[in-house]
Amino acid sequence: xxxxxxxxxxxxxxxxxIDTLRRWDSAGQLSSVRSGPRGxxxxxxxxxxxxxxDQYSIAKKWVESSFAVExxxxxxCQTRDVFQARLESFQAKxxxxxxxxxxxxxxxxxxxxxxxxxxxxxxxxxxxxxxxFSYSLRxxxxxxxxxxxxxxxxxxxxxxxxxDFQGALKTAFTETISGRLPEARGNGLKFVKEVIVxxxxxxxxxxxxxxxxxxxxxxxxxxKQANTFIRGCFAQISFEGGI
Amino acid sequence: xxxxLKKFGKTLVSRPSxxxxxxxxxxxxxxxxxxxxxxxDFTDVLVLTPxxxxxxxxxxxxxxxxxxxxxxxxxxxxxxxxAILGR
Numbered sequence: 001x002x003x004x005x006x007x008x009x010x011x012x013x014x015x016x017x018i019d020t021l022r023r024w025d026s027a028g029q030l031s032s033v034r035s036g037p038r039g040x041x042x043x044x045x046x047x048x049x050x051x052x053x054d055q056y057s058i059a060k061k062w063v064e065s066s067f068a069v070e071x072x073x074x075x076x077c078q079t080r081d082v083f084q085a086r087l088e089s090f091q092a093k094x095x096x097x098x099x100x101x102x103x104x105x106x107x108x109x110x111x112x113x114x115x116x117x118x119x120x121x122x123x124x125x126x127x128x129x130x131x132x133f134s135y136s137l138r139x140x141x142x143x144x145x146x147x148x149x150x151x152x153x154x155x156x157x158x159x160x161x162x163x164d165f166q167g168a169l170k171t172a173f174t175e176t177i178s179g180r181l182p183e184a185r186g187n188g189l190k191f192v193k194e195v196i197v198x199x200x201x202x203x204x205x206x207x208x209x210x211x212x213x214x215x216x217x218x219x220x221x222x223x224k225q226a227n228t229f230i231r232g233c234f235a236q237i238s239f240e241g242g243i
Numbered sequence: 244x245x246x247x248l249k250k251f252g253k254t255l256v257s258r259p260s261x262x263x264x265x266x267x268x269x270x271x272x273x274x275x276x277x278x279x280x281x282x283x284d285f286t287d288v289l290v291l292t293p294x295x296x297x298x299x300x301x302x303x304x305x306x307x308x309x310x311x312x313x314x315x316x317x318x319x320x321x322x323x324x325x326a327i328l329g330r
Contacts (some may be wrong), residue, residue, distance in 0.1 A: 080257060080259065084254070084256065084257060084260075087254065087256065088254050091254060091289065091290060095289075100289075100318070100319070101319045103289070103290075104289055104290050104318055104319050104320040104321075105319050105320050105323065107254065107256075107289075107290045107320070108256070108290050108291065108292045108320035108323070108324070111254070111256035111257070111290065111292050111294075112256075112292050112293070112294060115256060115257045115258065115292070115294060118257075119258060119294075187293040187294075187297065187327050187328065188292075188293060188294055190327060191292065191293045191323065191324065191327045194323060194326070194327060195320075195323055198323075
């Protein structure tokens, strides 16, 4: 039999507010089951799990698609201010379940990747402005995606010898180089790498047709050819091993 | 002078907010007397990224050099950010 969970538990698992769930229920996006004498909302656990899974495939499809559409508002941060507010909300929820160390580092890594998208595409977004920021506290996963210019185009301005996405991705994670010269920048993704390899976290990062997968204790950044092509950048951070 | 970073927020993440913090703090910094130590206190800061730190600490070091002291830097994201910036 399908397990029912209360709305508060469903909200916690999805990382959204109870009001958001009520709205989704009314709109038919994620239906509840009414139970008890007062008709309280409950959710099928399998529906919540499926919905969570869908969030990530939605983000991946969004960056792969040749059609530019705005994502659903609950995962869409059109501006940096929206991202900052949602990042702080994520941090507050994370701190209730995880250690200070995991909360602090995962929020910092997510913040760097998300803000990188805004830093490098400000005034130059090819189609949809902003990023997807989505997470599941139960699955301990954060997803960030943008339909920006991608790392190759950004870094080619300062390193013209770059010819493919694989070279650009490797450069971004291993060299202190900035696509916003003459500003002194270029530490963001090196910071992300350092945090991932020193903690029980993993990172999948793709730009164009190049991807890398980093985990704890990795010494080298190994960039591979992906089967799919994405616009901009897509990152999935997992902190399943975090405490 | 002691700069309490928590007065700029507890989640110090983006470059624009780091830059804004630096600019907004200039009138206070201008009150320091020559040779005065500038202490940056990280108490209660929950999240710091190299991006924010680069916009605030790098110019602070450029202006005050060895007079800059960092205290209460035990939070993991603060430690990791300072390490990547070579501080």
